[in-house]
Amino acid sequence: MIVGIKNIGQGIGKGVTTAASSVASGVGVVVENVSNIASQKKFVSPPDKKGEINELKAALSDPKIDKDPKLKKEVLQKVIAYMTMGIDTSRLFDKMILNVHTKDITQKKMVYQYLINYANTNQDLAILTINTLSRDCRDESPLVRGLALRSLSSLRLPKLVEYLLPLINEGLNDPNSYVRKTAVMSIVKLYRIAPKHIESENYVERLYSTIKDKDVQVSINSIRALNEILENEGGIKITKKMIYYLVNRVQEYNEWQLCEVLEQLLKYTPESNNEVFDMMNLLDEKLQIANSAVVMSITNVFLQFTQTMPKINHKVYTRLRDPLLLLLATAPHELAYSLLQHTKLMITREPSVFSYHFKDFYIKHNEPTYLKELKLETLTLVANEQNVKEIMEELGYYVSLGDNEVSTSCKAIQSLGAIAVSMSIATEASLTYLLDFLEMGVVHILSETFIVLKDILRKYDNDDFCSTYLPAITKHWKSIQDPKALVAFLWILGEYGEIIDSSPYILEHFIDNYTTYHHGVRIEILTAAMKLFFKRPPEMQSMLGRLFEHSIADTSHADAHDRALFYYRLLQTNVNLAREVVLTKKKIVSNFTEEESAEFRDLLFGEFNSLSVLYGKPSERFIIKGAGVLGEEEAEDEDEEEEEEEEQEQEEEEEQEETTNGTPTAHPSQNKQRLLSRGYEYVEEQGNSPTSPIVANQSPALLPNPRLIEKVEYQDCWASSDSVRQVESFKLKQRPPAQTTEQLLRANGFVTFAVRVVSEPFQFYFYGQPRGNEKSYLLIKALMGDDGSVNLELRSDAKSGGDMDNFIQLFKKSFQRYM
Structure with a gap:
């Protein structure tokens, strides 16, 4: 579970009152019993014979079992266990509803759970339970009242709305907070099946009033309910008075409730700097909570409130750094990945705040690959003149370490290349490491090094630089196997063929084996040959002729074939024009397109503490608005599929x-x-x-x-x-x-x-x-x-x-x- 990410409904029901705690302890026996069942073969194993469901049906009708609460509970447990395993127990529905009258709270909860699961497929029989559920909603025990109201609203049957409305109204005024909390959530369930009653019963105004409930869970549930009901209007309308009321109760909230309040706080715009400072001071002590959801929510609030105050914003980064790094060091790997993604985004704006703590981003041997690679990306962002030497030594160690995964070693080489491109003072040292990697003779390291060297040469294109390093680079070309690395090497040959003495003879090997290479490599062979032809024509003339003969005759890939025809016809038309096209002067690369733009980072900051940061793209690219609630249509899927099959058959017949x-x-x-x-x-x-x-x-x-x-x-x-x-x-x-x-x-x-x-x-x-x-x-x-x-x-x-x-x-x- 990724904590700290917005997740509608995740916080609801977490912080129950004393009465709710009693429910968990009283009713939670079911969960414990079902867990115990899981260890017993007779309850976990699927039915061994076709008549197993019939045996359960007979057991539910047996007077002896009905009189023995212990045996009755075991039978119900077995039904629920099969149901949770995905076994169809709907044939037991008529027998299960007869057990709804039980006084045992554990049995009652199991029967209610069964009814909720199968009510949609047995609507007529489910209506028979209305009297019992309505009576339980007025029971003396708040546990029973809350359980009955929750179960009745979860049946999702439009026919039951007229019975549900008065019970919700009574629940909102119940003296027990557990029942009031359940009634608030029942309004949301009512909205899903009969939204017109939300307005007729004035539930929106009533939910706004229950935000001031003395029980914080009722208050938070009201906010959640309003956000879902008013989703098309932008959610709950935040006012200064409401925000002050919520923030002043900050000491009463548990962690999940606090996250919900902080989410609403983001919708509020403080009227002055003093108001910003007061709120930040009030929340500052909560940064000590060892819950990443709370820390990330507070981080989001602090960053948003101070985004127009540069000096204060820098100090806020400094204040947030230590709690984030502490969580990063102690969190499980999955959670650490989420934290590091957000930290990395923050570093793109304030790298100096984290540069002194670069060692916190060193990888550990027991970390998964995805976390190691993200740490390597972060190391390149915090590198500066003071720490770059140590960072490069660490990266070199990761490459030379034999027990690292291939992807980790390659990522370390990419990080060295990124440092060389972004920091000119580190280029020479980075190249020393990269040339050493070539001498190692390991295939994947050799391939990745050539790819990185190509990017460095694109950035530092001068004769002294090239003449110094190119001879060493071209020594190991026979060991390259990866197509991307071959493309990079061929680009180097074509671009700097006049400096590399043996470049035509190396290229001849590729020309003679043209058809054995990947189509991307073939295209680069053609381009490199054209470049070398204009730089060293005597040596390349016959080779280029053979290459055109091979490439034009080969039609296995359209792109390579078309490129060959293009070059051939270009030479036929005008040799001087061909020279201008192939050897056109290139601009020195200062920024690579792979680097994220400031505008794109701003978009991600606008959705901080959400999945957008993890996915690296705005939510609009992966969330379909208006798609509904997950699981809302599950009960109708089978009917829809049948209708679709019938319509499709009819269309095929008409066609x-x-x-x-x-x-x-x-x-x-x-x-x-x-x-x-x-x-x-x-x-x-x-x-x-x-x-x-x-x-x-x-x-x-x-x-x-x-x-x-x-x-x-x-x-x-x-x-x-x-x-x-x-x-x-x-x-x-x-x-x-x-x-x-x-x-x-x-x-x-x-x-x-x-x-x-x-x-x-x-x-x-x-x-x-x-x-x-x-x-x-x-x-x-x-x-x-x-x-x-x-x-x-x-x-x-x-x-x-x-x-x-x-x-x-x-x-x-x-x-x-x-x-």
């Missing part, structure tokens, strides 16, 4: 009839498309009604699964002089999230090629393959502004160019819900 009658068949609609590669599911109705702007017999459908297009091929198609171009603009009511945009268009055959959402407007590049013209592509560039404006540029070949208007209509149809 077959149309085909038989000679009518052109429209692109089949898909009521449900599973995008397994992305890990999400999107449901969209796409009926072909007569009023739809897309008419089947005149709109060219796109293939549902077009051939994957490579970057070079996309660019070539886009720039082709034969392409037909068309532009279009329209407006949406609001811009959908990026992932929703991709899903909507994917359902109609438009596949995402690239996305950029770091700045406005959002940029999308899509492609598709028209049905009946599978050799061509439809390419689309879409600019989507935050005001809902959409600007399209479509390109295709002449054959499909006449259908551009229909493709535009198909594109617009994807956004019908936003029009």
